[in-house]
């Protein structure tokens with residue numbers, strides 16, 4: 001089996017699974033409890049918080065644990081929109097965000113907020129000029145993703161942060177779910193106020209993530225309850241998941257450089273294989289090395305995904321959450337792709353457990369399957 005769908009989710013590292021099992025068995029107390037076992041649970045949670053903060057060049061009290069990227073995005077966007085609506089009701093995002101950002105903006109639009117959806121060029125990058133021209137004295141939030149989950153396109157956070165820093169009243173939120181633990185992120189240098197991350201994208205467990213929330217910045221919580229996480233996210237902390245996320249980060253950051261270089265070579269190899277096939281359109285090939293997206297006009301994504309699965313190769317059509325909807329990819333359309341290209345997008349995504357055998361099997365499968373399907377269409 002060759003798993004190349006790591007942008008949808010990753011296989012947890014063995015060490016993560018083992019550690020989580022031990023924590024569930026031995027450190028099951030509530031970290032808010034005053035007894036020794038509670039203190040032990042709190043200590044390991046704080047260790048994970050410290051690791052995440054260090055990765056972002058933040059301080060531990062700026063990390064709020066959530067149930068994953070979707071919740072972190074919702075907390076950031078709704079939290080700012082609700083808390084500062086009296087300051088202004090204009091919010092900005094891009095046309096290529098993950099649904100957990102995009103649909104929240106659409107919902108806020110229905111509630112009367114005015115939304116600017118920034119366009120992207122054919123490489124999937126926003127224009128700083130368009131961003132600058134969109135800003136008004138009523139803008140309270142700008143939410144821009146770091147790495148796109150479908151195409152791997154990257155936004156230049158440092159330049160965006162620099163531009164937004166002349167508007168101290170607005171919040172800059174980044175969905176870093178596809179980049180955290182893989183690319184370096186410095187929230188101070190990039191002048192970020194809020195940042196979302198999710199453990200299952202870097203070989204941690206599903207159902208856990210975090211929101212970085214800059215010190216002294218206040219937002220409205222989504223959940224009301226026991227006031228955990230400084231009141232920003234009530235609910236008993238998921239100790240085994242949090243500890244698993246910390247462990248995954250530790251391993252991922254040790255492997256990051258090797259992974260990045262390796263993925264670069266592998267992406268080049270795969271692009272070479274694709275360049276030898278007829279009728280392939282590359283989508284945003286300039287992005288991160290661990291995500292590659294191409295279209296094969298005439299062959300619907302679903303058909304190619306299933307045909308590749310027959311060869312025991314697991315890849316994706318678009319974002320995992322929307323891949324079951326038979327609609328063209330909103331992201332590819334925003335990049336100026338034709339409809340036939342936007343309904344035939346295929347994403348190959350590597351992780352830190354990807355092997356050379358996976359890449360070789362992938363090269364072989366796509367070189368066999370695509371020409372065969374193209375032949376059938378012609379007949």
Ligand SMILES: Cc1ncc(COP(=O)(O)O)c(C=O)c1O
Pocket residue numbers: 007008067068069070071073098100145147148149175177178198199207209319320
């Ligand atoms: C860019 C991006 N943001 C947010 C999410 C949602 O994260 P989670 O699955 O942890 O809710 C995903 C998941 O695919 C993603 O790729």
